Amino acid sequence: MVSSSSHASLYKIWASKNRWSKDLRCECDEPATFSISRTGENSGRKFRGCPYFKKCDFFLWLDPPLLNSHYKETMWNLYCDLVRAKEVKMLLKAFVVLMVLLLVFVVVLVLMMKKLLDQRI
């Protein structure tokens, strides 16, 4: 008879070998999420886990620990730069949409004024 703890450890071994698979599922059969640690010693380190952390204890580091604090800080700074770049990209998209709406408004306004001027003549 196989105990549930040995089943769980066999599953963790299998999951570790397949940790980069996008189809990887946690022990409660949910798609394992990709995340980046934002805390202390493991800042910037990628991991996968259960989308409902309290439902099961499925958790895998995707990359090895960084032993040098310089690399940890560099990885964290790169992660922060990536987040800022995504925010800037969203702001630029909003700005472009706003400019297009403004352009449409100005074109409609000019056409209405032209129509009014044509009626007076």
Ligand SMILES: [Zn+2]
């Ligand atoms: Zn789970």
